Amino acid sequence: MLKVYIERSLYELAGSASAYFDYMLDDKYIETDFSKRVVKEIDKSELVNRNYVLSPVLGSISTKNISGGAKILICTMYTDKIYRASSFGDNCFPILADICREKDVILLMDVSFTPFRAGFDKVYFIDSDKTVYTDMDFIKEFARLGGHKRYD
Amino acid sequence: MTGRYRLIVETLRLRYDITLKRKYTLLRGDSGTGKSELCTIIDRADKEVKISCDGLPVHILGGHSFRGVCLPNCLYIVDEETINAWGIDDFMEIVKCTDSYFLIISRRNFTRLPISVSEIYYLDMKQYDRVGKLVTENRLKNRFLNIQRDSFRPDLIITEDSNSGYYFFSGITKGWCECITANGRTNILDKLIENDGKYDKICVIVDGAAFGDCVEAIIHYISTHRGSDIYIMVPESFEALLLGINALGVDARILEETWDVCDIGFLSGEFNKDFSTYHTESWERFYNAYLPNLTSGDKETEYSKTSDLKPFYYINRQEILKQLPEVVWG
Numbered sequence: 001m002l003k004v005y006i007e008r009s010l011y012e013l014a015g016s017a018s019a020y021f022d023y024m025l026d027d028k029y030i031e032t033d034f035s036k037r038v039v040k041e042i043d044k045s046e047l048v049n050r051n052y053v054l055s056p057v058l059g060s061i062s063t064k065n066i067s068g069g070a071k072i073l074i075c076t077m078y079t080d081k082i083y084r085a086s087s088f089g090d091n092c093f094p095i096l097a098d099i100c101r102e103k104d105v106i107l108l109m110d111v112s113f114t115p116f117r118a119g120f121d122k123v124y125f126i127d128s129d130k131t132v133y134t135d136m137d138f139i140k141e142f143a144r145l146g147g148h149k150r151y152d
Numbered sequence: 153m154t155g156r157y158r159l160i161v162e163t164l165r166l167r168y169d170i171t172l173k174r175k176y177t178l179l180r181g182d183s184g185t186g187k188s189e190l191c192t193i194i195d196r197a198d199k200e201v202k203i204s205c206d207g208l209p210v211h212i213l214g215g216h217s218f219r220g221v222c223l224p225n226c227l228y229i230v231d232e233e234t235i236n237a238w239g240i241d242d243f244m245e246i247v248k249c250t251d252s253y254f255l256i257i258s259r260r261n262f263t264r265l266p267i268s269v270s271e272i273y274y275l276d277m278k279q280y281d282r283v284g285k286l287v288t289e290n291r292l293k294n295r296f297l298n299i300q301r302d303s304f305r306p307d308l309i310i311t312e313d314s315n316s317g318y319y320f321f322s323g324i325t326k327g328w329c330e331c332i333t334a335n336g337r338t339n340i341l342d343k344l345i346e347n348d349g350k351y352d353k354i355c356v357i358v359d360g361a362a363f364g365d366c367v368e369a370i371i372h373y374i375s376t377h378r379g380s381d382i383y384i385m386v387p388e389s390f391e392a393l394l395l396g397i398n399a400l401g402v403d404a405r406i407l408e409e410t411w412d413v414c415d416i417g418f419l420s421g422e423f424n425k426d427f428s429t430y431h432t433e434s435w436e437r438f439y440n441a442y443l444p445n446l447t448s449g450d451k452e453t454e455y456s457k458t459s460d461l462k463p464f465y466y467i468n469r470q471e472i473l474k475q476l477p478e479v480v481w482g
Contacts, residue, residue, distance in 0.1 A: 016233055016236060016237065018233060042182075042183050042184045043183075045184075057166065057186065058165065058189070059165070066184075067183045067184040067185075067188070068183060068188060068232075068233070069182070069183020070183060070184060084236075084260070086232075086259040086260045086261075087232070087259075088183070089184070089259070090182055091182035091183055091184070092182075092183050110260060110261065111259060111260065111261055111368065111369075112368060112369040112372045113372065114375065114376060134376075135372070135375075135376040136376045136377055136378070139369065139372050139373050139376060142369070143341050143342060143369070143373075147369075148261075148338060148341050148369040149263070150263070151240075151261075151262075151263035151264055
């Protein structure tokens with residue numbers, strides 16, 4: 001399930017997903033079917049092996065050069081780190097919805113989005129202990145909690 | 153810093169083409185569309201890669217160790233990774249103290265920066281030019297224009313402004329349309345939610361020059377709600393609407409080429425006084441400084457943001473309202 005929070009002090013955010021992916025993520029997570037799917041759907045590229053990606057735009061690149069969105073999805077799948085919602089492009093959310101069907105994911109909701117249009121089944125607001133099931137209810141709860149007014 | 157600059161970065165497979173004319177421009181878009189690659193290309197590039205910006209020096213702002221002062225009169229491109237690494241307070245301190253332009257690659261809402269709705273660019277993977285290169289496209293403002301294509305007569309107007317703008321719109325709509333103020337741009341969404349469904353057509357009037365941080369939440373709400381028809385008007389600012397009155401004799405450059413004059417130096421030269429305590433990091437602030445000084449001492453047109461308008465502005469209201477042509481006034 002996707003669990004979101006607005007109050008910044010509730011959790012400690014992870015550092016750079018790109019840095020973690022590049023230097024700390026075990027190689028065994030990079031060649032999985034899931035990671036290959038992410039690179040294919042987000043970067044429109046083929047993850048050939050843990051060192052090599054074939055991109056239609058950039059040509060042959062290292063896995064270190066895949067997009068930040070692809071990296072953060074892979075890190076989200078294989079770790080329990082907490083990231084910002086703004087770190088995910090809109091095209092990442094359908095895959096994130098699939099991750100949330102397998103495990104709980106916590107995000108700092110620093111921007112709004114339309115989770116149910118992206119494929120989520122439900123979203124839980126940690127601050128208010130409330131679960132929502134529609135995009136309308138999501139944006140209303142987000143606004144009620146002042147998510148649109150917070151600044152870092 | 154003033155001016156309009158066209159940044160072109162071109163490699164064999166990619167082409168970025170963005171025109172910058174305000175201090176802050178945002179670059180957003182789906183993951184995997186090449187946003188960060190722009191920084192990489194510029195950071196690594198030498199004469200083999202085509203980079204031009206109408207003579208403006210282009211730098212990448214970044215690195216965990218950088219905590220210095222930016223040079224003036226440059227374009228700095230900053231990626232979200234850098235902002236996250238520095239922390240938002242350090243980032244704010246640097247950009248606000250520097251008289252340069254910033255192209256910020258981030259989906260974050262920078263509530264402490266005046267971001268124009270016109271200057272949020274989306275890099276769209278689907279857009280290829282004739283030679284098959286990936287190009288940038290500004291589609292945020294188009295999203296607004298698509299929402300309100302036809303003319304409409306509102307039943308409720310919500311103004312961002314609680315001062316002169318609110319006084320004006322509530323005055324001219326008396327008797328046929330309700331008018332309320334949100335008391336600030338971050339309250340617009342709350343007012344929409346509160347009044348949605350109670351009125352047939354709701355018109356929101358905000359200062360487009362500094363509404364960028366609020367716009368996406370509003371778009372999400374409008375795209376998901378079922379209730380009133382909602383229309384968002386984004387003139388640069390209320391003062392910009394007033395400056396459009398011909399009788400004020402405003403130099404066309406003020407409104408049509410603001411990028412060339414939005415500067416403390418221009419204001420000082422124009423009005424022969426010290427503007428060093430002013431900030432013109434947004435066009436909204438520039439218009440806020442320009443109009444009162446333009447009309448200062450003139451009994452007929454003198455403008456103050458915190459008071460109701462002189463009769464002059466109500467007499468010339470058609471010239472104000474024609475700048476919001478979709479709205480049927482009365």
